[in-house]
Amino acid sequence: MNGTLLTIIIISVIGYLIFAIHFNYKVYKYIWKPGTMVLIILLAITESGLSSAFSYLVLFALLFSLFGDVFLLREEWFVHGLASFLIAHILYSIGIVVAFDLRFTFTTSSLLIILMMIAILFFLILQPNVRKNGGWVLLLAIAGYITVITTMVGLSIMTGVSILITASILFFISDAVLAFNKFVKKFQLADYIVMSTYFIAQLLFAISLGGH
Numbered sequence: 001m002n003g004t005l006l007t008i009i010i011i012s013v014i015g016y017l018i019f020a021i022h023f024n025y026k027v028y029k030y031i032w033k034p035g036t037m038v039l040i041i042l043l044a045i046t047e048s049g050l051s052s053a054f055s056y057l058v059l060f061a062l063l064f065s066l067f068g069d070v071f072l073l074r075e076e077w078f079v080h081g082l083a084s085f086l087i088a089h090i091l092y093s094i095g096i097v098v099a100f101d102l103r104f105t106f107t108t109s110s111l112l113i114i115l116m117m118i119a120i121l122f123f124l125i126l127q128p129n130v131r132k133n134g135g136w137v138l139l140l141a142i143a144g145y146i147t148v149i150t151t152m153v154g155l156s157i158m159t160g161v162s163i164l165i166t167a168s169i170l171f172f173i174s175d176a177v178l179a180f181n182k183f184v185k186k187f188q189l190a191d192y193i194v195m196s197t198y199f200i201a202q203l204l205f206a207i208s209l210g211g212h
Contacts, residue, residue, distance in 0.1 A: 001210060002046050012036040013199045016198060021191045030073055034198060037066040040206050048209035055209050057095030064088040065202060079141065085175070086145050092168070092205065093152045102158040104205040112154050119150040122176055142179070149175060167204035174198040 016036055020029035041062045048055030068084030071077040096102075123146050131139045149172055156168035174197040181190035 001207070002043060005039065005043050005046065009036065009039045009199075012039055013203075015198070016195060016199070017192060019097060022141035022194065023024060023163060033073070033195075034066055034069050037062065037069055037202065039065065040199075040202050042211055043203070047206060052099070054095045054099035057098065058205055058209055061088040061091035061095070062206065064091065066138050079138070082141060082145055086148055089145075089148045089152045089171075093148070093155055096152070096155045096159060096164065100159040100161065100164075102155065103160060104158070107159075108158050111157050115154055116148060116156070119146050122146065122179075126179055126183050133183065144174075146195050161208070163208045167201045167208065170197040170201035170204070 012032065012037060016028070016032045019025050020032050041059065044055070044059055044062055048058070050056060050059065064084045065088045068081045068088065071081035071084055123143060126142060127139060130142050153165075153168040153172050156164040159165070174194050177190055177197070178194045181187060181194070
């Protein structure tokens with residue numbers, strides 16, 4: 001583990017939460033958000049040495065996440081950001097299938113059922129406002145996105161690998177809070193929750209390459 005780079009990433013995340021969100025400095029938001037992702041990408045490369053299919057899939061997932069971060073800096077590019085993160089989740093899912101043995105047990109099956117119920121409930125909460133503000137096209141896009149990220153979380157659960165399960169659940173929480181804040185009701189702590197869980201999730205995915 002590159003301790004120096006990890007420390008810089010943690011400082012960068014804290015800096016983003018303080019300067020870009022708390023003080024709302026736009027310049028910091030435009031530079032620090034993608035900049036932190038670049039650091040996480042560097043950590044992923046150094047952790048894995050790009051020595052496996054899983055490492056390449058995670059790397060490309062991080063790159064598409066970076067593209068998504070850039071798109072989401074502008075409100076009118078929301079759909080482009082959604083598409084970028086959709087691709088990232090697909091790449092993470094493929095990587096998990098390729099690199100890990102997936103296990104069906106009573107516990108994992110129960111968790112998958114609970115996860116599906118949560119995803120369906122969340123879609124039902126979102127759908128009236130999504131349809132009202134973006135129409136059926138956006139609603140279908142959101143439905144597809146929820147399906148894909150839920151699949152990624154489900155696959156992570158089936159691996160039994162704690163770091164992947166934690167990363168995917170944090171990513172799910174980040175996206176869920178972002179969507180709720182955007183389409184249902186804005187609340188003060190939303191940005192802090194979205195970005196802290198997002199950065200930690202991506203960092204954990206990068207660190208997971210240490211064993212692959």
